Amino acid sequence: MITPHFFINALARNDISFFTGVPDSLLKNICAYITDNITPTINIIAANEGGAMGLAAGYHLATGKIPVVYMQNSGEGNIVNPLLSLTDKDVYNIPVLLLIGWRGEPGKYDEPQHVKQGKVTLSLLDTMGVKYAVLSDIEAEAETQITEACAYMLERKEAYALVVRKGIFDEYKPQLKEESSLALSRESAIGIVAGDIEDNAIIVSTTGMISRELFEYRTDNHQGHERDFLTVGSMGHASQIALGVALPQPNRRVYCFDGDGASIMHMGNMSIVGCMHPKNYVHVVFNNGAHDSVGGQPTVGLKIKLPQIAEAVGYAHVFSVSTELRLVDVMAKVKSLDGPIFVEVKVHKGARKNLGRPTTTPIENKEALMNFIKSRK
Numbered sequence: 001m002i003t004p005h006f007f008i009n010a011l012a013r014n015d016i017s018f019f020t021g022v023p024d025s026l027l028k029n030i031c032a033y034i035t036d037n038i039t040p041t042i043n044i045i046a047a048n049e050g051g052a053m054g055l056a057a058g059y060h061l062a063t064g065k066i067p068v069v070y071m072q073n074s075g076e077g078n079i080v081n082p083l084l085s086l087t088d089k090d091v092y093n094i095p096v097l098l099l100i101g102w103r104g105e106p107g108k109y110d111e112p113q114h115v116k117q118g119k120v121t122l123s124l125l126d127t128m129g130v131k132y133a134v135l136s137d138i139e140a141e142a143e144t145q146i147t148e149a150c151a152y153m154l155e156r157k158e159a160y161a162l163v164v165r166k167g168i169f170d171e172y173k174p175q176l177k178e179e180s181s182l183a184l185s186r187e188s189a190i191g192i193v194a195g196d197i198e199d200n201a202i203i204v205s206t207t208g209m210i211s212r213e214l215f216e217y218r219t220d221n222h223q224g225h226e227r228d229f230l231t232v233g234s235m236g237h238a239s240q241i242a243l244g245v246a247l248p249q250p251n252r253r254v255y256c257f258d259g260d261g262a263s264i265m266h267m268g269n270m271s272i273v274g275c276m277h278p279k280n281y282v283h284v285v286f287n288n289g290a291h292d293s294v295g296g297q298p299t300v301g302l303k304i305k306l307p308q309i310a311e312a313v314g315y316a317h318v319f320s321v322s323t324e325l326r327l328v329d330v331m332a333k334v335k336s337l338d339g340p341i342f343v344e345v346k347v348h349k350g351a352r353k354n355l356g357r358p359t360t361t362p363i364e365n366k367e368a369l370m371n372f373i374k375s376r377k
Contacts, residue, residue, distance in 0.1 A: 028295030113233030208293030260301025274314025
């Protein structure tokens with residue numbers, strides 16, 4: 001294994017000290033080390049991976065140095081455009097070191113949303129003309145790979161990727177722990193909202209802990225899962241899936257269960273919801289200021305005013321709650337209001353260690369929901 005301390009020092013020996021990206025579970029130890037030891041001005045957790053590429057390009061323009069962009073391999077989709085139309089040798093010819101967590105690596109079990117991405121991780125880099133190496137778990141070999149990557153980038157001014165398999169980085173426990181004054185847990189908040197929706201209503205839940213906790217809530221209460229669309233991938237797009245369901249189904253409520261990291265990742269989607277004026281749309285954002293599913297790295301969720309943003313882009317009603325009593329009160333009011341409605345629910349970080357995962361496949365989930373829509377008008 002590689003210790004995060006060794007890896008960051010190896011980068012420093014090659015004059016690399018700027019980091020940006022979106023955290024990944026395979027990179028959580030290195031991301032936690034960076035958060036503890038690198039100042040926030042040179043370690044920026046971006047809204048999405050494409051934005052991180054823009055930050056990295058700007059840093060290179062200002063300093064002439066090589067930046068690092070870290071991500072899960074699902075983030076390759078978000079960097080296709082800036083890689084090919086910004087940093088590519090045929091455009092601005094800007095070097096960037098990509099650190100990519102290889103979820104769904106062929107031959108290793110992973111969740112369904114990672115299987116396809118795992119299969120195409122390396123071939124996608126090949127197609128884009130990005131040279132890469134699969135990072136060794138031997139420190140001396142890894143440092144050689146870093147040195148060779150830096151030599152390549154300095155000579156050719158092109159991007160280079162280090163692809164990280166599961167278990168490469170040694171465990172690192174975060175030293176800087178933020179204390180939260182928020183008493184409400186996300187799991188209990190999800191239960192409050194899901195337990196009081198209309199009989200024919202639908203929930204579209206975002207990827208990660210939120211969908212897992214919604215599934216567990218249904219199971220624990222001996223309920224079916226047919227009214228819930230559990231978005232297992234495509235982070236940041238649950239609000240648009242929900243809008244796509246809501247518009248042709250005006251006589252039923254559609255609830256989007258979103259996270260702060262997911263909603264920030266593609267925040268422009270909120271403007272489309274606001275401007276389409278769906279009266280049956282309720283957008284519930286469970287905001288804990290963290291990427292909880294991939295290690296708890298911080299977002300700016302609790303530093304910005306999400307309800308005011310929603311109001312500014314056209315949501316008809318906005319609320320912000322942080323207690324169980326207030327959430328119950330607001331959800332009762334929501335039933336008598338026309339949407340689009342935005343409800344921010346401030347919750348503390350963390351989830352149960354024994355939290356399960358959905359036992360249905362994505363296709364089974366899709367078919368059950370479509371049958372529910374047909375049968376319950």
